[in-house]
Amino acid sequence: MDPFSLRRPFIANPLKTKDDLASYLVNLLNPLEAHTSPGGARIHLGHTATHYDEAAAQLEGFSRPIWGLASLLAGGGHYSGAQRWVDGYANGTNPDHAEFWGNMRSKDQRMVECSAIGFSLAVAKGELWDRMSKEAQKNFEDWLGGMNDKEMPNTNWLWFRVFANLGLSKVGSPRYDAKRMKADMDHLDTFYIGEGWSRDGPEGVVQLDYYSSSFAIQFAQLVYSKLAQDEDPKRCEEYRNRARRFAQDFVHYFDPEGRAIPFGRSMTYRFAMSSFWGALAFADVELPAPLTWGVVKGLQLRNIRYWLKQPGAYYSDGTMTIGYCYPNLNMTENYNSPGSPYWCCKSFITLSLPTSHPFWASPEEPYPTSLLGTVAPLYKPLHIASNLGGHTFILSSGQQCSYPVKQSAAKYGKFAYSSAFGYSVPTGALTLEELSADNALALSDDQGETWKCRRETREARIEDGKWLHSMWYPWKGVEVETWLVPPAQEAPLWHLRVHRVKTGRELTSAEGGFAIHGQREDGRALEPAPEGLIGTYEQSGEARATSSAGVSGVADLRSGGEREAKVIRTDANSNLIVARAVLPTLVAVYDPGEHWLVTAVFAVPSREGENVPPDGWQNEWKKRPVIPAELAKLF
Missing domain, CATH: 1.50.10 (Glycosyltransferase)
Structure with missing residues (x-):
């Protein structure tokens, strides 16, 4: 005992x-x-x-x-x-x-x-x-x-x-x-x-x-x-x-x-x-x-x-x-x-x-x-809630703390918050491991020395009950326009993020999915593993982690491999729910100008007491969310 x-x-x-x-x-x-x-x-x-x-x-x-x-x-x-x-x-x-x-x-x-x-x-x-x-x-x-x-x-x-x-x-x-x-x-x-x-x-x-x-x-x-x-x-x-x-x-x-x-x-x-x-x-x-x-x-x-x-x-x-x-x-x-x-x-x-x-x-x-298998726009808090595919989470825009609060960008500014995976807070600001930028687009204008994520959101709204739209301005001369599209029945374990980044300076970007428990059953850290098995998986434009907590992944839908896919081992004690986490992430460097980023985010939690991802998740991973025509035409 x-x-x-x-x-x-x-x-x-x-x-x-x-x-x-x-x-x-x-x-x-x-x-x-x-x-x-x-x-x-x-x-x-x-x-x-x-x-x-x-x-x-x-x-x-x-x-x-x-x-x-x-x-x-x-x-x-x-x-x-x-x-x-x-x-x-x-x-x-x-x-x-x-x-x-x-x-x-x-x-x-x-x-x-x-x-x-x-x-x-x-x-x-x-x-x-x-x-x-x-x-x-x-x-x-x-x-x-x-x-x-x-x-x-x-x-x-x-x-x-x-x-x-x-x-x-x-x-x-x-x-x-x-x-x-x-x-x-x-x-x-x-x-x-x-x-x-x-x-x-x-x-x-x-x-x-x-x-x-x-x-x-x-x-x-x-x-x-x-x-x-x-x-x-x-x-x-x-x-x-x-x-x-x-x-x-x-x-x-x-x-x-x-x-x-x-x-x-x-x-x-x-x-x-x-x-x-x-x-x-x-x-x-x-x-x-x-x-x-x-x-x-x-x-x-x-x-x-x-x-x-x-x-x-x-x-x-x-x-x-x-x-x-x-x-x-x-x-x-x-x-x-x-x-x-x-x-x-x-x-x-x-x-x-x-x-x-x-x-x-x-x-x-x-x-x-x-209420199961539904997507619900919540207009006052500017959230869209989803529990499609057995994953309960919200997409979020438009909130920020009105006074200084430690880690406020993590607590209010992330794109998604999950009942199963929680959210992460930075332990520092000098590396991506310290930043723990789950469900965030992290930007750096000093080659990765320091990073900023969405903190103050402007012009946020739910458009036609379909998706969230917002603007945010990490520095003078840099603006980011973000659309968050909830899951659909055709690909219920994916949600979509579209960003238009306009910058007058060179930027490094890192976009994370959901942080997930990063240990094997024997307590050792997750290691690269063949597709579909417990471990991490990286290839051109895709990164994924599978553990007893479920599956988390990201896929780049636009840049043709321009963004490097990796699974980051975030600093210990950064995630609220698990003390040791990993984070599928897409990283790229952009010259001054306008850039479009389209990211598909995959997540499915294990069911209570099972400690293995639900059956059939591999087939769901092979699907990709459809970019709404109204957004695709903006490209």
């Missing part, structure tokens, strides 16, 4: 019932005890730093598990360690205690953690608030209400103050500021852009990632619609309507095995990605077809099961790592503390529901069959 599994008692958890989910939560909460301060107010899980202070980082470790704890207690569950958090509330908000969290300032990280705290007061008052002394309650409400006169970022952060006030209102605190909460709500509603989607900020912000859904906005709207129904019925109904519409798009970001498509920032929040589905149940939303409670239950539980099975998501003591499928600081943001991953505890919100609720009472159903 793997000795590590002994430290993960949940490894055999089938995660089918409410009791199973509660058991998994308890197995996440228990290891935190050894890292909790004597007064209960701080949880210290590691020594890596953030842009904010250490007291706020340890408050984060304390607060984020509360999403799960409060839901468990609200649903009639019991946790023997709940007193640690009751003590923490009292001591963390006591200015005279050594573990005082510190008063809030404008744009303070402490504001973020008020979201879970406010939620806990609203749903588990009897189990948390009522167990505190009157003096402790007074300190607590003074501390929490202290954010009402502070400046906040003009983003989803405003929801954190809404939740603080919502909690204060539910415990009858005089520090509840109804006027402040309404003003925040009215402003947050200006982020709404239609079809269920909200920006993560004001006009001009084009981030529509998981913060627009499970990490923040949609989740918050749904929880608010349940807790504030009596006081704000019109707005609450509007939020439920938005969720119904949004769900019809959001379902395309999940695959039949339960994985969500990694895209954007804060990927270390892991199964918080699926918390929207639990929030739908919490808010008792009337579901749109083809969604049923059995389908929603499956979407949520399969996603959590996936993360339960990822050994790299946990340290040997059962606490969670910073990273995605394994510890990885390359892909993190400077606001990710060791406690950040526990934002995933939002997905335990269904523990607050009785077993009679249709979410728990309905038999789990698979991914909707009507």
